[in-house]
Amino acid sequence: MRRFFVSPExxxxxxxxxxxxxxxxxxxxxxxxxxxxxxxxDGTGLEYEIIIRSLAVGLVIGEIQGxxxxxxxxxxxxxxxxxxxxGDKMELIIQKCTEVxxxxxxxxxxxxxxxxxxxxxxGKRHERWQKIAQEAxxxxxxxxxxxxxxxxxxxxxxxxVSNNEPVLxxxxxxxxxxxxxxxxxxxGLNKLTIVIGPEGGLAQQEVDKLLAIGAxxxxxxxxxxxxxxxxxxxxxxxxYELGDLG
Numbered sequence: 001m002r003r004f005f006v007s008p009e010x011x012x013x014x015x016x017x018x019x020x021x022x023x024x025x026x027x028x029x030x031x032x033x034x035x036x037x038x039x040x041x042d043g044t045g046l047e048y049e050i051i052i053r054s055l056a057v058g059l060v061i062g063e064i065q066g067x068x069x070x071x072x073x074x075x076x077x078x079x080x081x082x083x084x085x086x087g088d089k090m091e092l093i094i095q096k097c098t099e100v101x102x103x104x105x106x107x108x109x110x111x112x113x114x115x116x117x118x119x120x121x122x123g124k125r126h127e128r129w130q131k132i133a134q135e136a137x138x139x140x141x142x143x144x145x146x147x148x149x150x151x152x153x154x155x156x157x158x159x160x161v162s163n164n165e166p167v168l169x170x171x172x173x174x175x176x177x178x179x180x181x182x183x184x185x186x187x188g189l190n191k192l193t194i195v196i197g198p199e200g201g202l203a204q205q206e207v208d209k210l211l212a213i214g215a216x217x218x219x220x221x222x223x224x225x226x227x228x229x230x231x232x233x234x235x236x237x238x239x240y241e242l243g244d245l246g
Contacts, residue, residue, distance in 0.1 A: 001049075002030060003039045005138050005145070011064075016040055016050050018060040027055055038062065043137070043145035045070055070143030074101035074244045077191045079165075080231050081157060083110040083198035084117075089228040094129050096232050098136035098146050101239055105133075106149035108157050112200035122151045154206055158213065167193045167215035169207055170230055174217040179234060182218050183241035194234050199227055 004026065010017040018026065018040065026032050034052050040062070041047045047070055050062030080097055084090055084107050094105055107129070109117070117125065130148045137145045152160075161167060166189065168179065183189075195202075195210065207217065225233055239245040 001037060001039050002026070002032065003041065003138055003141065005134050006040045006042055008042045008044060011042060011048070014064045015053075016048060016062045016064060018062065019058065023058055023060050026060055037065070041070070041138075041143045043134070043143075045073060045143045047143050073142055073144045074103070074239060075190065076101075076239060076242050076244050077103040078235055078238055079104040079106065079191075079193040080235065081106045081108055081193060081195040082231055083108055083196060083202065083227065084113050084115050084151070085198045085227045086114050090125075090129065091132050093228050093231055094132050094146075094148065095136045097235055098133050098142070099140045100232065100235050101142075101244060102146050102235055103144075104147045104149065105129075106157060106160075107151045109151065109153050110198055111154065111203040111206060113198045114200075117151060126150060154209075158209055161193075161210070161213055161215070163214060165191045165193055167195060167210065168234075169195045169202070169210055169215050169217045170220055170234055171207060171217040172201060172219075172224055174219045177216070177218050179218040179220055179237055180241065182216070183238060187242060189242060192238060194231065194238070196227060196230050196234070 004018055004022045006016055006018055010019065032052060034055060036052050037049060039047055039049055047068050048064050049066045050064050052060060053063050054061045080102055082093060082105060090107065097105065126148060133146045133148055220230060220233060
């Protein structure tokens with residue numbers, strides 16, 4: 001059955017309104033008709049089976065036939081703090097991490113970030129990145145959509161670090177502790193933050209500031225991974241070791 005995303009505010013009683021680009025896809029590409037059934041999800045964990053009751057330009061209205069809570073989403077809340085890389089690498093990171101089961105991604109401008117973004121560009125990038133997370137959730141049949149945080153500086157991110165959530169910094173200079181041993185020693189975790197630098201990595205002072213507020217450095221192993229690979233690899237390791245994958 002075809003699957004679409006709707007914002008919670010478009011669910012009113014027993015009626016669901018499908019809007020925007022999904023209307024064109026539903027009516028012109030898939031050529032669905034009144035009386036046919038589709039699945040919609042609202043990004044909060046709920047899925048709805050609906051019957052299409054009316055189709056108009058820019059709006060499809062469906063009647064709810066049933067509501068279920070998804071069991072496909074991870075119960076382990078992993079946040080990825082990602083130093084913004086060059087080009088479209090951030091889009092790839094968001095797409096693939098969404099498929100695997102990330103809960104939140106925070107894009108950060110670090111000392112070695114090459115990309116320069118003014119306020120206007122920040123807003124457009126954020127909007128596009130959230131849309132990519134939404135589309136990836138739809139494709140992999142997640143019922144929740146990862147939150148893409150507002151683009152922030154390193155100093156702004158440091159003010160958001162919570163003492164209630166472990167923070168792991170993937171650091172190429174760490175040789176004593178690997179991420180696997182950390183996870184095996186802390187296998188009861190249900191929340192975790194992973195921090196990764198951009199192409200040039202994190203600066204020493206950036207790592208030091210995180211360590212000063214309780215973060216820990218870990219290694220992914222003997223090979224140096226690209227920034228667009230490291231987050232995905234770490235996420236898979238975390239969810240596997242903590243019992244969500246495999």
